[in-house]
Amino acid sequence: MIDHEADLTRRLRAAAATIEVPWTPLRRHHSGPGRLAAVGSVAVVLVVALLLGRGLANLRATTTPATSAPTTSASIAQRSDLALVPWPDGARDGWVSPDGQFLVARLGEGLGLYRVNRADTGIVLTRIARRGLALFGSGRWLDDSSGFIFDGRSASPGTTATLDLAVLERGGTVTPLATGVLIYSAQFSHLAPDGRSIAIASPCCPQRVQIVPRAGGTPRGVVEGAPTAWDDRGRLIAYNFRDIIAVASASAPGYRITVPLPPDDPGSVVSVQSAAPDHSAFVVQTGRGSGPQMMRVLVDGRLLDVPEGGLPLQWIGAHELLLYRSGDGRFSAFDPLSGKVRTLGATLPEGGTWWGTNGKYLAWGLRGLHITDVETGETRHLDLPAGDAGFALGVTAPGTFVVTMRDGLRFVDAPALFAQPAPLGQLRDRPTVQPINVPADLTLPPSCRYVRYVDTLSLFRWELDCGEGRNDPATLAAVLQNAGWVRCVDPPTSAFAKGGRELLVEGAERPQEPLVLTERLSGTSCR
Amino acid sequence: MEEELDERWEHLYRASRDELFRGACLLVGVHDAEEVVQEAFERAMRERDFFDRVANPGGWLRVVAARCALSRLRREQRWERLQQFLHPRDLAERNLDLRSALLRLPANQRMAITLRYYHGLDYGEIASALRVEAASVGPILTRGRAALREMIR
Numbered sequence: 001m002i003d004h005e006a007d008l009t010r011r012l013r014a015a016a017a018t019i020e021v022p023w024t025p026l027r028r029h030h031s032g033p034g035r036l037a038a039v040g041s042v043a044v045v046l047v048v049a050l051l052l053g054r055g056l057a058n059l060r061a062t063t064t065p066a067t068s069a070p071t072t073s074a075s076i077a078q079r080s081d082l083a084l085v086p087w088p089d090g091a092r093d094g095w096v097s098p099d100g101q102f103l104v105a106r107l108g109e110g111l112g113l114y115r116v117n118r119a120d121t122g123i124v125l126t127r128i129a130r131r132g133l134a135l136f137g138s139g140r141w142l143d144d145s146s147g148f149i150f151d152g153r154s155a156s157p158g159t160t161a162t163l164d165l166a167v168l169e170r171g172g173t174v175t176p177l178a179t180g181v182l183i184y185s186a187q188f189s190h191l192a193p194d195g196r197s198i199a200i201a202s203p204c205c206p207q208r209v210q211i212v213p214r215a216g217g218t219p220r221g222v223v224e225g226a227p228t229a230w231d232d233r234g235r236l237i238a239y240n241f242r243d244i245i246a247v248a249s250a251s252a253p254g255y256r257i258t259v260p261l262p263p264d265d266p267g268s269v270v271s272v273q274s275a276a277p278d279h280s281a282f283v284v285q286t287g288r289g290s291g292p293q294m295m296r297v298l299v300d301g302r303l304l305d306v307p308e309g310g311l312p313l314q315w316i317g318a319h320e321l322l323l324y325r326s327g328d329g330r331f332s333a334f335d336p337l338s339g340k341v342r343t344l345g346a347t348l349p350e351g352g353t354w355w356g357t358n359g360k361y362l363a364w365g366l367r368g369l370h371i372t373d374v375e376t377g378e379t380r381h382l383d384l385p386a387g388d389a390g391f392a393l394g395v396t397a398p399g400t401f402v403v404t405m406r407d408g409l410r411f412v413d414a415p416a417l418f419a420q421p422a423p424l425g426q427l428r429d430r431p432t433v434q435p436i437n438v439p440a441d442l443t444l445p446p447s448c449r450y451v452r453y454v455d456t457l458s459l460f461r462w463e464l465d466c467g468e469g470r471n472d473p474a475t476l477a478a479v480l481q482n483a484g485w486v487r488c489v490d491p492p493t494s495a496f497a498k499g500g501r502e503l504l505v506e507g508a509e510r511p512q513e514p515l516v517l518t519e520r521l522s523g524t525s526c527r
Numbered sequence: 528m529e530e531e532l533d534e535r536w537e538h539l540y541r542a543s544r545d546e547l548f549r550g551a552c553l554l555v556g557v558h559d560a561e562e563v564v565q566e567a568f569e570r571a572m573r574e575r576d577f578f579d580r581v582a583n584p585g586g587w588l589r590v591v592a593a594r595c596a597l598s599r600l601r602r603e604q605r606w607e608r609l610q611q612f613l614h615p616r617d618l619a620e621r622n623l624d625l626r627s628a629l630l631r632l633p634a635n636q637r638m639a640i641t642l643r644y645y646h647g648l649d650y651g652e653i654a655s656a657l658r659v660e661a662a663s664v665g666p667i668l669t670r671g672r673a674a675l676r677e678m679i680r
Contacts, residue, residue, distance in 0.1 A: 005644070005672075008640070008644045008672065008675070009644040009645075009647075011625055012553070012625065012629075012640075012641070012644045012645050013644075013645060015553075015624070015625045015626050016549040016550070016552070016553060016645055017549075019548070019549045019552045019557070021544065021545045021548045021549065022561075024561055024565075026536060026537060026540040026565075026568060027565050027568070027569070093576075136534075187578075294647055294649055295649065306649070308650060308651075308661065310649075310651055311649070311651045311652060311655075324651070325651060325661060
């Protein structure tokens with residue numbers, strides 16, 4: 001029967017599996033940038049206007065209302081950095097590198113590579129090279145802006161289309177990386193932090209993670225599964241539908257975490273959507289191949305549900321997950337280490353497309369462009385002559401949006417639009433995020449923040465980051481003593497005691513390592 | 528260029544058609560399922576730079592297909608209410624199979640049940656698809672399950 005939700009899921013899937021799916025080809029639609037929508041809108045306006053007995057003269061006088069108005073909006077004058085940079089050489093669209101220094105434009109016969117020069121008179125594009133490269137759909141810039149990685153056309157043996165992966169270098173040369181790779185490898189490739197390797201997925205089956213030398217060469221299969229990210233110690237994080245695997249690097253050992261799937265869903269497959277920047281947590285998708293899927297967060301070996309109604313969007317700070325909750329329309333920030341949820345000031349604008357940039361700014365709109373500070377909800381409105389084709393947005397560091405339009409590009413410096421811009425390093429009120437079980441009387445110095453929390457049967461452990469060079473016990477000693485904690489004299493360590501509790505403060509041995517605060521739960525040896 | 532676009536759409540279509548079609552069948556029945564799937568793809572193809580901007584094309588299509596189905600359902604159920612007013616019949620049917628029972632649920636409940644238990648969406652995604660508050664999803668599912676229990680008893 002269907003007394004339990006799992007029963008209903010099982011029965012509904014079984015019932016659906018009996019439905020025969022006849023093959024019907026995909027109907028040909030006019031794909032393109034808003035062409036049908038624009039034509040449809042005009043047609044609807046015409047019909048409505050004619051039904052209302054309005055003439056064409058009235059139609060011309062009609063102004064289109066803006067999309068849902070932001071709560072706090074301030075229009076600003078056209079800025080010089082909003083000036084149009086026309087597409088070069090008859091290009092139709094293109095991609096700006098993450099550092100904002102280069103542009104790859106799609107030309108009629110291939111790709112054009114340009115340098116983005118900022119002159120006193122405005123932004124000038126200088127052509128570096130034109131290449132007759134066959135691009136399969138799309139490509140993207142590598143994270144370090146060293147080249148534009150793209151899928152080139154290849155043979156399609158059987159039903160699986162495979163592609164050739166290559167990089168258009170900033171100097172205009174082309175570096176072949178791999179042939180016969182899985183479809184869309186460019187979009188889902190991962191450049192190692194040292195810039196020397198790129199992780200891709202091999203064609204199915206079994207799918208393997210392959211590491212390709214950035215300079216080109218023979219791909220090396222490292223583990224069965226698909227790549228997710230690299231951590232800052234050079235380990236490749238992959239998943240194989242059950243385990244998360246960190247492939248050992250020269251400087252760090254590997255590890256494997258078996259995702260603890262719910263006991264009532266043992267057949268689930270797992271994909272790892274993303275890793276927190278500090279790799280303390282992962283967004284994991286559980287479910288069956290073509291059936292129901294759920295987003296959960298894996299932290300400290302436990303699988304947590306995302307707070308009710310939340311959609312995980314992206315990581316912000318070290319390990320906060322930006323969520324969208326449809327209930328009140330607001331964004332929130334969820335720290336899976338502490339379980340804390342903060343409600344942010346911004347709401348998801350209705351109807352408009354939108355993008356976040358590291359969780360700091362939201363850009364949205366259909367005809368005008370709105371930039372919202374996600375933390376406060378403060379919004380700036382920019383007038384754009386979008387025409388009927390709308391626009392697309394990209395992001396370059398730091399905090400600059402690139403508006404791609406039919407007639408060219410515009411660069412928008414988001415932080416410059418706000419009197420007190422959101423800090424790009426971290427969100428403003430990070431110190432209010434507290435791990436669970438933290439000593440209630442311990443208030444961290446403003447420069448410190450919790451980055452990880454671990455509990456075991458015998459101790460609680462918190463890792464803190466107080467800034468490079470400041471992760472030493474002295475940073476916390478004054479805070480602890482002000483709160484009534486007394487330094488232990490025997491044993492002579494950085495241990496502090498208060499009311500039968502004992503905290504040990506361990507400094508970092510290397511600048512990038514955290515400060516570790518440990519509470520012993522099995523009595524104290526401190527005197 | 529058009530040829531390249533077509534290849535990507537074809538690939539996505541082949542990969543997602545079965546699930547979308549079956550989900551649409553649960554929502555609107557087999558006769559309208561084809562239209563729902565094609566309409567969802569038509570909307571996707573109108574999106575500018577769909578493959579660059581939509582991180583999860585399958586998820587996007589599931590939600591849009593559900594919204595297309597809901598629009599159809601609401602139109603049909605207005606007609607059915609009119610028919611019921613003109614020609615009353617006993618709606619308290621029993622011993623139905625699950626698919627038949629599902630097709631007798633009100634549109635919101637049918638959609639929430641399908642999205643949750645067939646497609647596996649979470650409450651937030653269901654709320655977004657139904658355009659209701661997330662807090663309303665739980666009660667809609669509870670009422671839907673209770674009604675299904677009654678009908679298939």
